[in-house]
Amino acid sequence: MAILSVNVDHIATLRQARGGKEPDPVTAAAMAELAGADGIIVHLREDRRHIQDRDVRLLRETIKTKLNLEMAATEEMLGIAREILPEMSTLVPEKREELTTEGGLNVAVQEKEIARAVTALQEAGILVSLFIDADSRQVEAAKAAGADFVEIHTGHYADAETEDEANRLFTGISEAIKLAAALGLRVNAGHGLNYTNIKRFVGLEAEVEEYSIGHSILSRAVLVGIDQAVREMADLVRFL
Ligand code: PXP
Numbered sequence: 541m542a543i544l545s546v547n548v549d550h551i552a553t554l555r556q557a558r559g560g561k562e563p564d565p566v567t568a569a570a571m572a573e574l575a576g577a578d579g580i581i582v583h584l585r586e587d588r589r590h591i592q593d594r595d596v597r598l599l600r601e602t603i604k605t606k607l608n609l610e611m612a613a614t615e616e617m618l619g620i621a622r623e624i625l626p627e628m629s630t631l632v633p634e635k636r637e638e639l640t641t642e643g644g645l646n647v648a649v650q651e652k653e654i655a656r657a658v659t660a661l662q663e664a665g666i667l668v669s670l671f672i673d674a675d676s677r678q679v680e681a682a683k684a685a686g687a688d689f690v691e692i693h694t695g696h697y698a699d700a701e702t703e704d705e706a707n708r709l710f711t712g713i714s715e716a717i718k719l720a721a722a723l724g725l726r727v728n729a730g731h732g733l734n735y736t737n738i739k740r741f742v743g744l745e746a747e748v749e750e751y752s753i754g755h756s757i758l759s760r761a762v763l764v765g766i767d768q769a770v771r772e773m774a775d776l777v778r779f780l
Contacts, residue, residue, distance in 0.1 A: 542745055544777040545579030545608055546572040546770060547730075547754025552582075552590035565591065566598045568758075568766060573605050575770035579627075581752055583610035584620065587636055593620070600624050608669075608752070610641075613657035622664040629661050630669040630691055630728075630752075640755075641731065644673035644693040647681035655685040662686070669728055674709075674716035683723045690720050691728040691752060697740075698732025710740055721747040728752055735760070735773065741780050751777050 551565040569580040580603050582591045599607055606627035611617040612634035621629045631654065632641050647654050647670055658668045669689035672678040673696075682690045697713055700706035713729070720727050729741070730752030741748060753773060760769035 542741075542748050542777050542780050543578035543750045544576070544770075544774045545581050545606075545728075545750055545752050546577040546757055546773075547581040547583070547610075547752060548572065548758070549581075549583050549590045549754055550758045552592070552595060556590055565595050566602060569599055569603055571766045572757075572770045573603060575767040576774035577605060577770050578774075579606045579608055579750065581608040581610055581630070581754070583632070583641070584617065586612060586614065586616070586634060596620070596624055600626065610671075613654060618657060618660050621661055621666060625664060626666060628667040628669055628689070630671055630689075631657060632671045641671065642695075644671050644675075644678060646678070647672060647685055648677045651681050651685050658686045662688070669726075671731075672716075674712040676716065676719055679716055679720045679723065679725070682720070683725055687725065689726040689728055689749075691730055692716050692720070693731050694729050694733055694737075695731035698734070698737050706737075706740075714744065717744055717747045732756075735776060738773070738776050738780070743780075745780050748780075 548565040548568045551563050551568040584591050584596055608628040609621055609626040610630045613631045633645050661668045667688045669691050670682045670687045671691045673693050697709040700709055717727050727748050728750040729748050733753045734756035757769045757773050
């Protein structure tokens with residue numbers, strides 16, 4: 541059975557739109573946990589466009605499940621992670637101009653640098669996940685870099701415009717997931733997953749431990765409330 545971690549970045553996006561105190565991602569995280577989320581994820585970006593340092597500190601103190609700190613592998617972020625001590629850090633590539641994380645890490649090209657970040661985090665007792673595209677070279681490089689987990693990027697599959705494209709991209713995802721598991725990596729998946737496209741992952745329950753989902757849940761939450769939105773997704777994920 542897979543588990544659901546809820547990314548609450550977009551609660552902070554709404555708060556930052558007015559620069560005030562509400563809505564608070566810390567409150568949203570507590571409500572998501574009460575509705576059945578198994579973990580909370582936040583991405584502390586270099587430009588602090590949504591999640592702030594204060595949010596990460598308060599989440600560390602208040603959440604009852606587990607905290608996954610998504611971050612770039614910079615000295616600043618490594619220092620913050622080693623101080624805050626999330627249960628997991630997910631390393632992602634980060635570009636100032638992007639709307640959201642666009643692609644996976646190029647571990648195959650930056651293996652040494654990434655391996656150094658992986659070790660720095662693991663030495664502090666933090667599990668490390670590398671967000672990568674569904675590409676065998678990247679899976680093998682993640683293994684070589686010493687990662688505990690990979691998070692397979694599902695965003696291109698989620699954005700597919702035709703059934704054929706979705707089928708082709710899903711086959712690649714499924715192969716990457718199976719390769720990672722065969723190499724002894726633990727596997728998460730995420731980006732762009734919603735209440736419909738998640739159903740495709742049925743049958744991968746032996747390989748995928750956790751789904752990382754934010755935008756679709758919070759979009760539904762605006763209309764039906766966060767409790768119902770999280771419960772509906774948690775039910776789908778547990779059925780996979
Ligand atoms: N995983 C990673 C690495 C991400 O960067 C994001 C977006 O912050 C997500 C999962 C969640 O994506 P979405 O908000 O599209 O569900």
